[in-house]
Amino acid sequence: MLRWRHCCTIGLLVLFAGCGETVESEDPAARADAARLDVMFSAQTRVWQDTRRAELVAPDGWLSLIGLHRIELKSHFIGSGQTAGIRLSMGPEKLGLLQSDNGAYAFTPERGVAVTLDGAPVRGRVLLQTDTSASPSVLGFDDGKDTLTIIERGGSAFVRARHEEAPTRRRFTGLEYWSTTRDWQVDAEFVPAASGATLPIANILGMVEDTPTPGSVAFERDGKRYTLQALEGGDGSLFLIFADRTSGHGSYSAGRYLDAPAPGADGRLQIDFNRAYNPPCAFTAFATCPLPPEGNRLDLAIPAGEKTYIPATTV
Structure with missing residues (x-):
């Protein structure tokens, strides 16, 4: 399965009981209770x-991507040198040699270049695990500011590069949201699928x-x-x-993500559209975001949650 959650892993906060639509009442006590619930x-x-925001801007967050x-x-x-087959935008001119053989990957660092594998110094040729493994390998260099991992998508493998000083991270402009309202925390019903059911999910790479x-x-709704x-x-x-109807008209055009409780x-269950958030590809060209399946394009405007990200204007 695609690793959506390292994509974006944000823990679900426990919601207080009784959340629902704001209570409309002429009773001053009821109005006061509703106001307190809104504040909470x-x-x-x-x-x-x-x-x-903290997870997004972390040194290993989505904003740190510099290459795919x-x-x-x-x-x-x-x-990063001109003769490199995989040319990095940041880092040493010659980092090392990546070799692949039927889904197995190995890396040999360039002599004199300090490289770590999962935090331990690399002295010679090492084997690498992809993101489909329970323990994906992380190559570190440039004093730990730069990392490389291998990811697999749609039968192809990619080198993903990160750097703490990535332009997207240094120039991050912040997140904007629609006004928070309990009206967009809605009651929902889960309908189980047949055992072994799958969905065709396309990603941003096609x-x-x-x-x-x-x-x-x-x-x-209504x-x-x-x-x-x-x-x-x-x-x-x-x-x-x-x-939804706000996609491309206030929210990110390719859609948004939402984590829902069991x-x-x-x-x-309750789903809270106030916590709808942008996929990584809203911030970087080096993500492999899954896109909404056909049935998840709603004929409904949901003006709640995260708005379209507007990057800093480059000079």
Whole structure:
């Protein structure tokens, strides 16, 4: 399965009980209670937003990406020099030699270049594990500021490069959100899929992979029923990729992501569109974002959650 969550792994915060639509009442006590709930809800959402930002701008966050290079040959010299087969935008001119053989990968550092593998110094040729492994390998160099990993997508392998001083990270302009409202935390029903069911999920590179789906999530809005097909999250949670009428008109044109809690025993859950967030490809050209499946393009405007990211203007 695609590793959506290292894509973007944000923990679900526990929501207070009784969240729903704002109570409208002439009773001053009821209005006061509703106002307190709104304040609590906004505060909890703000904590989530702060966590979201912290993970995005972390040294190994999505903003640190500086390259995505397809592995096409059995041997590639890697470095920032002009003669490198895989040319990095940052780092030493000659980093080392990457070799591949039927899905197995090995790296030999250039003499005199300090390289680490998962934090330990590399003295010679080492084997590398891709992101499909339980323990993906991380090559570090440039005093630990730069890292390389190997990822697999749609039957192809790529070298992914990160650097703490990536332009996208240094020039990050911040995140913008629609106003937080409990009206966009909606009750939903989980409908399980048949055992072994999959969805064809396309990514931003044009690749399509059949991906396991646990089922779909249905909710109502203004008397109309909408359904979102779900992917597997962690610990029974659900991962939703969707587009709506705000896509390209306030929110990111390719769609947004939403983490949803595991359904209860009765199949009920709440989905909070205030926590809808942009995929990594909204911030960098070096991501491999999965896109909304056909059924997840809603004929509904959802003015909640994260808005389109506007990068800094380069001079």
